[in-house]
Amino acid sequence: MNPVLEARGVGKLYAPDVQALVDVDLAVAAGETVALIGESGSGKTTLLRMFNRGEQPSSGSVLVRGKDLAGSDPIELRRRTGYVQQDGGLLPHWTVERNVSLVPELLGWDAARRRERAGELLEQVGLDPAVHGPRYPASLSGGQRQRVAFARALAADPEVVLLDEPFGALDALTRAELQQEFLSLKERLGKTMLLVTHDLDEAFRLADRVAVLRGGRLVQVGEPQTLRAQPADPYVSALLQRAGVSS
Numbered sequence: 512m513n514p515v516l517e518a519r520g521v522g523k524l525y526a527p528d529v530q531a532l533v534d535v536d537l538a539v540a541a542g543e544t545v546a547l548i549g550e551s552g553s554g555k556t557t558l559l560r561m562f563n564r565g566e567q568p569s570s571g572s573v574l575v576r577g578k579d580l581a582g583s584d585p586i587e588l589r590r591r592t593g594y595v596q597q598d599g600g601l602l603p604h605w606t607v608e609r610n611v612s613l614v615p616e617l618l619g620w621d622a623a624r625r626r627e628r629a630g631e632l633l634e635q636v637g638l639d640p641a642v643h644g645p646r647y648p649a650s651l652s653g654g655q656r657q658r659v660a661f662a663r664a665l666a667a668d669p670e671v672v673l674l675d676e677p678f679g680a681l682d683a684l685t686r687a688e689l690q691q692e693f694l695s696l697k698e699r700l701g702k703t704m705l706l707v708t709h710d711l712d713e714a715f716r717l718a719d720r721v722a723v724l725r726g727g728r729l730v731q732v733g734e735p736q737t738l739r740a741q742p743a744d745p746y747v748s749a750l751l752q753r754a755g756v757s758s
């Protein structure tokens with residue numbers, strides 16, 4: 512495999528007694544979606560943010576397309592990496608259209624091109640640009656805000672998309688609908704994606720491979736059927752049973 516995203520022996524120490532990641536090895540291939548799953552505090556967001564230099568490793572290295580991120584320009588990296596934050600992270604005083612145009616604006620696209628691209632993306636995620644484009648995030652439902660966050664992450668057609676619990680705060684119906692949307696975008700766009708979730712069932716449905724974090728350590732990485740057939744340890748077995756997805 513010639514990975515697009517790679518963590519090699521990554522450790523993260525926030526404080527002497529807060530070890531968020533311990534010796535994590537993970538590689539994500541081009542066009543692959545890997546789900547990061549684990550309990551609250553297991554290090555999912557920390558690991559995700561390594562790939563856009565939102566965090567720096569305390570040990571080990573993080574590579575994108577084989578290039579070590581240490582010493583790379585974080586701004587340039589973020590411009591070519593889509594990111595859906597844990598809380599959506601839309602700018603409240605910007606309209607939906609401008610939120611979606613954030614990266615194209617940073618890239619210096621002219622207004623007409625930005626507007627056209629924002630309209631295209633809002634349609635792709637199931638929102639009407641004429642209706643929703645001029646509105647502010649506060650006037651949208653939670654599901655609509657997540658759609659806008661998706662659109663924003665895709666705006667500059669990044670190769671890599673990082674998603675932090677994009678369906679976390681939604682009711683079951685909206686969640687199911689957006690998961691469906693996610694799958695169809697995944698098929699159509701073929702991006703390399705890392706998706707954080709604490710829901711194993713969701714991970715199994717949306718990802719090609721699933722990586723299980725526990726206390727900052729990766730305990731297993733594999734395809735859903737591999738986890739089902741050969742859970743690495745009793746922790747993974749228990750996780751599967753609780754989610755009702757064990758074989």
Ligand SMILES: Nc1ncnc2c1ncn2[C@@H]1O[C@H](COP(=O)(O)OP(=O)(O)OP(=O)(O)O)[C@@H](O)[C@H]1O
Nearest residue numbers: 525529531549550551552553554555556557558709
């Ligand atoms: N900026 C920070 N400073 C100090 N400790 C931090 C910081 N960010 C995270 N941590 C700690 O690192 C550990 C991992 O946090 P992280 O946010 O990566 O977990 P998570 O798996 O994303 O959890 P959740 O499911 O609740 O979002 C936790 O113990 C957390 O308290």
Ligand SMILES: [Mg+2]
Nearest residue numbers: 555556557597
């Ligand atoms: Mg998190």
